Amino acid sequence: xxxxxxxxxxxxxxxxxxxxxxxxxxxxxxxxxxxxxxxxxxxxxxxxxxxxxxxxxxxxxxxxxxxxxxxxxxxxxxxxxxxxxxxxxxxxxxxxxxxxxxxxxxxxxxxxx
Amino acid sequence: xxxxxxxxxxxxxxxxxxxxxxxxxxxxxxxxxxxxxxxxxxxxxxxxxxxxxxxxxxxxxxxxxxxxxxxxxxxxxxxxxxxxxxxxxxxxxxxxxxxxxxxxxxxxxxxxx
Numbered sequence: 001x002x003x004x005x006x007x008x009x010x011x012x013x014x015x016x017x018x019x020x021x022x023x024x025x026x027x028x029x030x031x032x033x034x035x036x037x038x039x040x041x042x043x044x045x046x047x048x049x050x051x052x053x054x055x056x057x058x059x060x061x062x063x064x065x066x067x068x069x070x071x072x073x074x075x076x077x078x079x080x081x082x083x084x085x086x087x088x089x090x091x092x093x094x095x096x097x098x099x100x101x102x103x104x105x106x107x108x109x110x111x112x113x
Numbered sequence: 114x115x116x117x118x119x120x121x122x123x124x125x126x127x128x129x130x131x132x133x134x135x136x137x138x139x140x141x142x143x144x145x146x147x148x149x150x151x152x153x154x155x156x157x158x159x160x161x162x163x164x165x166x167x168x169x170x171x172x173x174x175x176x177x178x179x180x181x182x183x184x185x186x187x188x189x190x191x192x193x194x195x196x197x198x199x200x201x202x203x204x205x206x207x208x209x210x211x212x213x214x215x216x217x218x219x220x221x222x223x224x225x226x
Contacts, residue, residue: 042219043201043216048213102159105156106155107154
């Protein structure tokens, strides 16, 4: 079982709607990441989050995207106005320490219609 | 040239075969190398993690890194039908909060009983 729980497992939304994807780590971690995988394509980095702030973001992570950890536990990815091309698997990942590898959750499948 | 290239698939082998999966990369700054296994509609699961040239063994799995040739491999001995999955290579240029992973496209392996 992954050490990161993601909810929902599948989200269907209409174009232009806002979605919030959630990640709940089992234990207290400092390093969090969001990646996405469009069907048939590579897993791509979106954003890294350390010490409650964004440490790096990719070109994909434009103004439509935001991340936060509102209650010190859940880590959320918000897409403000979804587009068809946002349809993908979104994976939350965590790292236990600076030199440890990434571990991924099982993902949220986002379908934008 | 793409940053990380992975042998295209799919790959089908009989049970008990030795499987060799390969990736090449162009960015000499990559220092950390990982192999992930991904089952359908699941998140990538870490198999192997290494940061030096040479071999690392874990059960039936051996990861090999050749930094001079910019080439990494994953060997699976005595392959089992349960090894049927997509295998992703991934690498990063450092550790720490900002070390994003760059993935290969993945190769789908099928082990026939």
